[in-house]
Amino acid sequence: MRRIWACAAIFLALGYFAIADATAAFAAPEKRIALVIGNSAYQAGGLPTAANDAGLIAQTLQAAGFDVVGARDLDQDSLRHAFRDFLDKASASGPDTVAFVYLAGYGLQYEGDNYYVPVDAKIANATDVPVEAVRISDFTKSLAALQNRGAIVVLDAARASPFAQSSQPLAGGLALVEPDPNQLIAFNAAPGTIAPQEQGPYGAYAHALAEMMRVGGIPLADVFDRTRLRVGDLTKGTELPWNSSKFRAQFAFFDRGNDAPADQVSYDNNTRMRAKAIRDFDARDAYFAALDRDTLQGYEDFLAVYPADPMARRVRAIVAARREAITWRQTWIADTPEAYWSYLRRYPRGPHNWDARRRLGHFEAALEPPASFAMIEYDIPPPPEAEIIYVERPVLYLDDADFGFAPPPPAIFLPPPPSDFVILPPPPPPLDVYVLPTPEFVPVPEWVRAPRDVAPPENNVIFNNIHNTTINNVTTINQGATPATPGLTTGQKLTGAAVAAGAAAVALHVALPPFVQKKAALIQKQAPTPAPKAATPGQTPAAQPQAPQPAAHALPGANGQPLPLVGGKPAVPTPTQTKAQQAPIIPNAALKGAPQPATPQAGHALPSGQNLPQAGGKPPATAGAPAKPIVGQAPSNALAKPAIPGGNTGPAAKGGILPKAAASAAKQRAVAPPPPRQLSSAPAKPAPNRSFAAPPTNKPAAVAKPVPQVAHQSNPAPHIAAPAKAPPPKPQAQPKPQAQPRPQAQPKPAPPPKRPPPAPEKPDLKKKCGLPGLPACPK
Structure with a gap:
C-alpha cells in the first residue's frame, strides 16, 4: 500500500507540474506601459536637466519593452489630462500590465502629501500648493485601484524650491510616504533632504537609474539599491536617493544571457552581505x-x-x-x-x-x-x-x-560603471512643442537580452535594436531603397536621405499623451511654421511651392526672372540694363490679372547644367538640347487670353495706340524686316502657331541690325525692357551669337511666301500695317 500511495503521489506531482507548465505557456504576455514627464521651463526658475533626464529614462524604458508616452514642460491643465489619459490606458491594458511613471521637475510637500509642480504654477504662499500643483497620492491611489500587475512611481523632484518664500515656508524636499499595495515609490533624494543643483546634461539620479535599468537579470529592488550607491558615488555622498517597495511580482527590466560574464555583485552575495552585521x-x-x-x-x-x-x-x-x-x-x-x-x-x-x-x-x-x-x-x-x-x-x-565627502564604494557592493555609459553627450534640442529630447542611444551589451514573455509595443524601434546604434540602423534601412531606384537626381537622393533621417527621428521620438498631442497640433495650427513667401513681382514663379524641380530647371533670366520677349523671342538683358529697368515687366502683368508663368513645361525647361539661350533667341552650343520655346510664342500659361495670329498681343492688336517708343520700334521693324524665321531650328517637335513669326523679306543686309528690346505684354500699357533712347547693343558684345552659324535658323523648303513688290517706304508701310499679325499703322 505504501508503494501504491507513493506512486500516486508521484503521478499527482507530475500532473501538477505539467498543468502549471501548460498554464504558464498559455499565460498572457506581460504588458509594459510608461508615462514620463520632464518639466524644465518653469516660470519661477528653470531646471537645466529635468527634460533631458526624462528623455533618457523614456529611451531606456523603450529599450526594456515599455509602451512609453511622455512630454515636457506641461502646464497644470495638460498635466492633469496626461495623468487622466494614462489611467485610462492602464485600465484598458488589463491585469497583466506593469506601469512605470517618472516625473522630473519641482516637487513640494504640503501637510503630509507630495505635489508635482507644473511649469505655469504661481505659488506665493503655502496654501497655493493644493490649487497650483497636482497631488501625487491621488494619482497613485487611482493607479493601485486598477489592480494591475504592479506600478513603479519615481519622483525625480526633490530640489531646492523657489516657491512659497514667505514667513511660513514649506518643509524642504519630499515627504516620507508609504506605497500602496504592489507599488514601488522612489525619490531622487531621501525625505527631508535636497538634491544639489546640477548643470547637466543629465542629473546624477537619472544617469544612475538608466545605467542600473540596463543591467540584465537583477530584481527590481536591486535596481534602486544600486542606483542609490551609484548616485552616492557620482555626487560624493551629497545626494542620497530613497525608495520603498510593496511590489510583489517578479520583475526585471532585461534578461541576462548565459554568455554573460560573472557579476561582481551577485544577488546571492548581496543577500549575504545584508544579513551580515x-x-x-x-x-x-x-x-x-x-x-x-x-x-x-x-x-x-x-x-x-x-x-x-x-x-x-x-x-x-x-x-x-x-x-x-x-x-x-x-x-x-x-x-x-x-x-x-x-x-x-x-x-x-x-x-x-x-x-x-x-x-x-x-x-x-x-x-x-x-x-x-x-x-x-x-x-x-x-x-x-x-x-x-x-x-x-x-x-x-x-x-x-x-x-565630509564620501569615498567611492568598493566593488563588493557596486561594480564600476560600463565604459560607454560614463559620459553621455547632451541630446539635440527638441524641435516640436512638448516633445521630449531624444538622446543618442547607447546599445546594451550583447549578453543582455530583451525581456521574455513581454508583449512587444507597437512602433518601438529601440526595443527591436537594443544592441545597435538605433538611429544609424533605422536610417540605413530607410535609405536602402533609395540607391536601388535608377535615374534619381542628386536632389532626389538628398531628399530621400532627409526623409529617411526624419523618419528615423520620428520613430525614436516618444509619443505624446493624447490630450497633449491634440494641444500641440492646435498650437502648431495657430502658429504654423513660416511658409515659403508667395512670388512677388519680379520673382520667378518657380520659388512658389510646387512639385520638386532641380534648381537649374527654372526659366532663364536675371535672378531667376523669366526673360522678356523681344520680337517674339527671349531677349538676354544687356549689361547696361539694370534691375530697375527690368523689374517693371512682371508687375504690369500681375496688375492686369494675368497669371504668372508656372513651373516650366515641356519644351520650355532647360536640363540641369545646360547653358542659357544666346542673344537673339539662338540655341545654345550644347548638342542634343531640347526644343526651345517658339520664337515669338510665350508659354501657354502666361497669357490671359488666346493668342492673336501674328503673335502681337499688345494694344495695337486691340486697335489701341502704341506708346511713342513702341511706335518707333514698329517703324524700325517696318523699315528693317526681322531676321528670317527660326521655326524649324529645333527638329525635335513641330512647333504650333508658326504664323507668329513675321514673313521674311528680300533684305538680308538688315538682319544684322539689332531689334529694339520691346516687351510685348497683354496689358494695355506694356513696358519696354530698355529705354527707347538707349543705343542698341553692339553685335560684338555677344560673342556666342556670332559663332553660331546663321543658316541653322533657316526654315525647311516650303512654298514661297507672298512677297510684296518693292516700293517706297511710305507705300510699303501702308501695305504692312493694320493687317492681322502686323503692327498698327502710325498716325
Missing part, C-alpha cells in the same frame, strides 16, 4: 553597507560602532532627517491636535512646524503645545541633542563640506 565590516565597508540597506537601524548601528569616523557626521545628518520624517508621517496619519502638539514638543523649530500649526488652525486649537496633553506614542525614540542642529536648518543639504 554592521559591526562585522570595517569602517569603510560599514558605511556602504548602511547606505545599501538604507534603514534607520542600519545607520544607527554604524554610529554606534564608528562614532568618530569621518563619515559619522554625514550619517548623523541622514539619521536626523529620517527620524524627523518618520515622526511627521506618524503625526500626519494621526491627524489630531494632540498629534501635532506632540510633534511640536519634539521639534519646536522642525521643518514641519508650520504644517503642524496650519493643521492646528484647521482644528481651531492652540498653536503652541499646552502644559499638559496626551502625547501620542511614536515607534521611534525622540531625537538626541546632536541631531537637533540638523533638523532646525531650513533646508538640509548633504553637500555641506562639514559632513
Whole structure:
C-alpha cells in the first residue's frame, strides 16, 4: 500500500507540474506601459536637466519593452489630462500590465502629501500648493485601484524650491510616504533632504537609474539599491536617493544571457552581505553597507560602532532627517491636535512646524503645545541633542563640506560603471512643442537580452535594436531603397536621405499623451511654421511651392526672372540694363490679372547644367538640347487670353495706340524686316502657331541690325525692357551669337511666301500695317 500511495503521489506531482507548465505557456504576455514627464521651463526658475533626464529614462524604458508616452514642460491643465489619459490606458491594458511613471521637475510637500509642480504654477504662499500643483497620492491611489500587475512611481523632484518664500515656508524636499499595495515609490533624494543643483546634461539620479535599468537579470529592488550607491558615488555622498517597495511580482527590466560574464555583485552575495552585521565590516565597508540597506537601524548601528569616523557626521545628518520624517508621517496619519502638539514638543523649530500649526488652525486649537496633553506614542525614540542642529536648518543639504565627502564604494557592493555609459553627450534640442529630447542611444551589451514573455509595443524601434546604434540602423534601412531606384537626381537622393533621417527621428521620438498631442497640433495650427513667401513681382514663379524641380530647371533670366520677349523671342538683358529697368515687366502683368508663368513645361525647361539661350533667341552650343520655346510664342500659361495670329498681343492688336517708343520700334521693324524665321531650328517637335513669326523679306543686309528690346505684354500699357533712347547693343558684345552659324535658323523648303513688290517706304508701310499679325499703322 505504501508503494501504491507513493506512486500516486508521484503521478499527482507530475500532473501538477505539467498543468502549471501548460498554464504558464498559455499565460498572457506581460504588458509594459510608461508615462514620463520632464518639466524644465518653469516660470519661477528653470531646471537645466529635468527634460533631458526624462528623455533618457523614456529611451531606456523603450529599450526594456515599455509602451512609453511622455512630454515636457506641461502646464497644470495638460498635466492633469496626461495623468487622466494614462489611467485610462492602464485600465484598458488589463491585469497583466506593469506601469512605470517618472516625473522630473519641482516637487513640494504640503501637510503630509507630495505635489508635482507644473511649469505655469504661481505659488506665493503655502496654501497655493493644493490649487497650483497636482497631488501625487491621488494619482497613485487611482493607479493601485486598477489592480494591475504592479506600478513603479519615481519622483525625480526633490530640489531646492523657489516657491512659497514667505514667513511660513514649506518643509524642504519630499515627504516620507508609504506605497500602496504592489507599488514601488522612489525619490531622487531621501525625505527631508535636497538634491544639489546640477548643470547637466543629465542629473546624477537619472544617469544612475538608466545605467542600473540596463543591467540584465537583477530584481527590481536591486535596481534602486544600486542606483542609490551609484548616485552616492557620482555626487560624493551629497545626494542620497530613497525608495520603498510593496511590489510583489517578479520583475526585471532585461534578461541576462548565459554568455554573460560573472557579476561582481551577485544577488546571492548581496543577500549575504545584508544579513551580515554592521559591526562585522570595517569602517569603510560599514558605511556602504548602511547606505545599501538604507534603514534607520542600519545607520544607527554604524554610529554606534564608528562614532568618530569621518563619515559619522554625514550619517548623523541622514539619521536626523529620517527620524524627523518618520515622526511627521506618524503625526500626519494621526491627524489630531494632540498629534501635532506632540510633534511640536519634539521639534519646536522642525521643518514641519508650520504644517503642524496650519493643521492646528484647521482644528481651531492652540498653536503652541499646552502644559499638559496626551502625547501620542511614536515607534521611534525622540531625537538626541546632536541631531537637533540638523533638523532646525531650513533646508538640509548633504553637500555641506562639514559632513565630509564620501569615498567611492568598493566593488563588493557596486561594480564600476560600463565604459560607454560614463559620459553621455547632451541630446539635440527638441524641435516640436512638448516633445521630449531624444538622446543618442547607447546599445546594451550583447549578453543582455530583451525581456521574455513581454508583449512587444507597437512602433518601438529601440526595443527591436537594443544592441545597435538605433538611429544609424533605422536610417540605413530607410535609405536602402533609395540607391536601388535608377535615374534619381542628386536632389532626389538628398531628399530621400532627409526623409529617411526624419523618419528615423520620428520613430525614436516618444509619443505624446493624447490630450497633449491634440494641444500641440492646435498650437502648431495657430502658429504654423513660416511658409515659403508667395512670388512677388519680379520673382520667378518657380520659388512658389510646387512639385520638386532641380534648381537649374527654372526659366532663364536675371535672378531667376523669366526673360522678356523681344520680337517674339527671349531677349538676354544687356549689361547696361539694370534691375530697375527690368523689374517693371512682371508687375504690369500681375496688375492686369494675368497669371504668372508656372513651373516650366515641356519644351520650355532647360536640363540641369545646360547653358542659357544666346542673344537673339539662338540655341545654345550644347548638342542634343531640347526644343526651345517658339520664337515669338510665350508659354501657354502666361497669357490671359488666346493668342492673336501674328503673335502681337499688345494694344495695337486691340486697335489701341502704341506708346511713342513702341511706335518707333514698329517703324524700325517696318523699315528693317526681322531676321528670317527660326521655326524649324529645333527638329525635335513641330512647333504650333508658326504664323507668329513675321514673313521674311528680300533684305538680308538688315538682319544684322539689332531689334529694339520691346516687351510685348497683354496689358494695355506694356513696358519696354530698355529705354527707347538707349543705343542698341553692339553685335560684338555677344560673342556666342556670332559663332553660331546663321543658316541653322533657316526654315525647311516650303512654298514661297507672298512677297510684296518693292516700293517706297511710305507705300510699303501702308501695305504692312493694320493687317492681322502686323503692327498698327502710325498716325
